[in-house]
Amino acid sequence: MHRLFIAIRPPAAIRARLLSLAGGVEGARWQDDEQLHLTLRFIGEVDRHRANDLADLLGAIRFTPFDVRIEGVGSFDRRGVVDTLWAGVQPREPLAQLHRKVDRACVRAGLGPEGRAYLPHITLARFGRRGTMVDGFLAVHAGLSTPAFRIDGFTLFESRLGHNGARYQAVADYHGDG
Numbered sequence: 413m414h415r416l417f418i419a420i421r422p423p424a425a426i427r428a429r430l431l432s433l434a435g436g437v438e439g440a441r442w443q444d445d446e447q448l449h450l451t452l453r454f455i456g457e458v459d460r461h462r463a464n465d466l467a468d469l470l471g472a473i474r475f476t477p478f479d480v481r482i483e484g485v486g487s488f489d490r491r492g493v494v495d496t497l498w499a500g501v502q503p504r505e506p507l508a509q510l511h512r513k514v515d516r517a518c519v520r521a522g523l524g525p526e527g528r529a530y531l532p533h534i535t536l537a538r539f540g541r542r543g544t545m546v547d548g549f550l551a552v553h554a555g556l557s558t559p560a561f562r563i564d565g566f567t568l569f570e571s572r573l574g575h576n577g578a579r580y581q582a583v584a585d586y587h588g589d590g
């Protein structure tokens with residue numbers, strides 16, 4: 413079985429900016445350079461046969477490249493405890509459109525439809541069960557903003573558990589038109 417997800421790797425300069433935010437939050441496990449990504453769709457465990465079908469369907473997706481930028485920061489909670497810090501991405505609509513195309517490919521490959529609302533983000537840090545206070549971080553970086561960068565493709569990744577959290581390995585790259 414393979415644990416898969418579909419994501420976009422931001423360019424190195426953007427990743428460097430995001431890495432520079434690390435620090436000063438108790439209990440945070442900051443993502444390293446290789447882990448930074450913008451998820452389009454989480455897939456989960458699939459067998460090789462279904463993964464191959466999905467890879468073919470992803471190859472048929474057409475989209476026009478578009479520009480986005482990092483804007484602001486936020487957090488996700490699980491049962492009232494903060495478990496993720498992230499950087500926001502704007503504008504959201506072209507990413508949501510691409511997400512819908514990827515989601516249709518997943519459904520055609522026999523996977524379940526997306527279960528959650530799609531909020532484009534790049535995870536910066538995760539927390540253990542006890543969570544932490546992130547208000548200071550959110551206030552300091554509320555105005556975070558980067559230059560625009562182009563989204564002209566996406567990648568199918570396999571997630572493997574390593575010593576310092578999940579390691580992500582690119583399985584296949586897909587490119588937009590133009």
Ligand code: 3AM
Nearest residue numbers: 417449450451454456533534535571578
């Ligand atoms: O882009 P981020 O870091 O937010 O949290 C996991 C990560 O998202 C998410 O998939 C991305 C690559 O691992 N993920 C992991 N398990 C998940 C699940 N059961 C999940 N997303 C939804 N449902």
